[in-house]
Amino acid sequence: MADPRTIGRYQILRPIGQGGMGTVYLAEDPLLKRRVAIKVVRVTGAARHQATLRFRREAEISAQLNHPNLVTVFDVGVEEDLGPFLAMEYVEGKSLGRHIKDRDLDTETSARVLIQAMRALRAAHRRAIVHRDVKPDNILLSEEGRAKLMDFGIARTLGHMSLSPEQSLDLAPVDEDGAALAQTLALRLTSSGDFLGSPAYAPPEVLRGGEGTPASDRYSFAATAFELLTGKLPHPGGGLTEIILHILQEPVAIPADLPPAMAAVFKRALAADPDDRHTTLPEFMEELIDALPGPVSMRARLFTFLGQDEDGTGSVSTARFRLPEPAPPEASGTHDSRLRKTGPGKITLAEDPVETYLSTRRPSLHQPRPEATDWGRIMKWVVLVFLVLQLFWWLAPALSHLQF
Template identity: 30%
Template sequence: MSDEKTPPSDPTADLLARGLGLTGARPPAWQTPDAALLADLFPGLRVISLAGRGGMGAVYRAEQIRLGRTVAVKIMPPEATPDPMARERFEREARVLSGLNHPHVLQIFDFGALADGTLYLVTEWAEGGDLAQLLSGKPHPVAVVQDWVAQIASALDAAHARGIVHRDLKPANVLVRADGRLALADFGLAQAQGQGFTTSLTMTGMIFGTLDYMSPEQMTPGEPVTAATDVYALGVMTYQMLTGRVPKGAYPRPSRFTDTPVAVDALIDAAMSNEVGMRPAKAGEFARKLSVIAGVKPKSKRLWLSGILLVVAASAAAWAWVQVDQPVEPASVVENQIPKLETPSLLPAVVEPVVVAEGKSAPAAPAPEVPVMPEASMTGPEVVESNPVAMVPMAAKKTDAKTETPVPWTWLLGEVRPARDALRGTWSMRGKELVAGNDICVLRLPVQVAENYDVAVEFTRTSGRNSIGVFLPTLAGEGVFELDAWDLGIGGVQRINGQDMRGHGQFFPAKLKNGEKQQVILQVRGSRVSATWNGEPRMTWDLTGRRFDSTVLWETGAGIGLGLCAWKSPTVFHRVAYRAMPAE
């Protein structure tokens, strides 16, 4: 036990503590354990330091040893609170987060209980505090606000598509990552229909939420709470972002004392309507209308924080094997159907600014426009088994096959910002596609991978004769999967125990033809990697007990995470999708 002074306030830890209901008067019987006492108690983790504490629990900074990343560990010991509802909120947070796989929802890595009954939750560590601190009571330009709203709305749509209503949406429950991207947190009050845990937190007559952001129906006992409740709160937050104040009573419209367009007034009024039916049907609809009013085009450059989200999750079979025939909607999640990414125009494209990674003297010419074949039915043997919705890489177990639900894919290219993510070479966005130039190109994808995950990449090499690859973090290390490598037309992973694929001999024929679209799906299960190329399973590499790393020729340094690469061969990456998978 510890009598140490309270550590300096950490915005991330403070938010995590508040979000889990860990704040309040501390019972005299409970003291916060020293980090040293907890160092080796959690599976696969090393606790580093106490980051924040509250009356009913504490938050620690820790390292996930096998992946070498910083995580947050939140604990609630049984002696900290005898209140079963507080413990229920803690468990609810874990169970709701485990069912959401989205770039703007706080990622959960593990959840469980120690032998003494202490509950713990392991999540990503966000460096930037929360949105309330970022707002700091000041008005912000509509273009910046639109960007924030798009990110939050996409997370809400993902939750609503699974029957989850947040019920406590407010700036303090939105985390800010180190790169500026937002992550929705605190699902401790969420109402989850059909999730198997509608309990005392949703009993008739009970009211939950934060007063300034609560809808009229939320404050009326017995009234149904739906996705419209979160849309109402998003309208309140939008007003607050634009004006620096929370709307109360007969609030003045934003356009009267800011540079906000008048049309935004009506949009916010609609979102905050007392009549549920008058509000936008979805959070994404609200965000898209705000985008139109703000005059922000989907291809615009990043405005301070990340740009308009173009992420769509699909929950049917892998997109590489099915007909793609549904329209993409920005900042939305479409369940049980596969989204269509628009076929690239054969007319000259508008090429956005080219970014050259640090160390290059001049940009290479952008890759030429490629006549890409229309989307066709891409079929082949199914190698990705169906999995439950749960996204708890370290703890979730497969359920009965009769009740399994496919894990949705998350599209990543809408999140890529070459100025931020390029590590080497020339990269640019051309519409919704990512273009690698005629030099050695390496780019980090904006996602933290789980121990078990799938990544799907669709690309066309436009010229050149060299390899195109994907950087893959695994429990055995971080190496590269490459196609058409070493001028030998071979594909595989490298390096294994210091040998590239020519040395270890575990490769398959993989000659690329310029101008032809390729699809590759890679499955990572701990230390095992499996590859499917153009719908056909090719090879599996078991790296257990072996060292997996990349060749020094890429010159990227260690630990870039999931990424793309092209060796002096201009390439258009049409689509990239990722999904975290449950433990096996």
């Protein structure tokens, strides 16, 4: 079908994305004079009704959250000739999934993206909203470096998440015939519509038919972080069936070159049992940043960023930052005795962690030396005596004429 010239009141500029069921257009709102992205789903019948409900749900959640790291939804409607549409904030950039394919983000930038996406997901959880489809393709990164979590279309509030009998997959535990079961599951996930989301990033309990919870969102977030930092899925496979089978039967596939500290963090975050995972997103990010390879200054900057407000403008908390073990002093004794102090330190994130760290290792460059302080006191007395003598010299003629 030819691209439309208008959708609702919006003037279409050009298509910017294409999917199996719809298209995303760059458009302009003539009323507010701003650019928007419009997602259109070309479906009919019952599927159109479901898509409309999904768009409305996304708009309602966007209005509730109103977070700087969430894509804002402006409008929702139905075009008779096209189908349901969603008008949302236009983010000039590309998805995290595209960045992973291009491998164009360094470690520090990747961690900053994760921190911002974590803030958005945490804001949703505070409102008892479970995203249920956290994955790299649903995180946008603008050219200015701001990450935006999107697509709350299948999100649910914790009070409205019970599955109907026809929706529940009701799977038995995977046994020796797990391959056949995984294949059956893959077919049902892709054809029946019971499962909405991305199986490659879904935890085992959700694949088995359980409800989405904040713990399952945290699993999907950790799987996204794993792929971003390693370039690989935590549960690899040549197709959906193999991936599902690996999730249900196998532990996380840790790359051989991954540092042991990072491997331990991801093993916990991607544990099959939700009770074995990190209990909060900040806890996961603290451990992950602490385990990242790289200079101390990089981790210090990331801990500072992690401790800032939701909009990144100020400090609201402190975080533990494990300092590296200092080298032992040389036999010559020229090193300061303070270098022998070891152990983790607490850093107030309102300060510069690098400067705080350095100030505990050496005297401050701005601290005056004792010799300089003594000379300053001497000069003050010299100036004072000079002023007194000068005053006496000016007043001496007048005083000599006074008669008592």
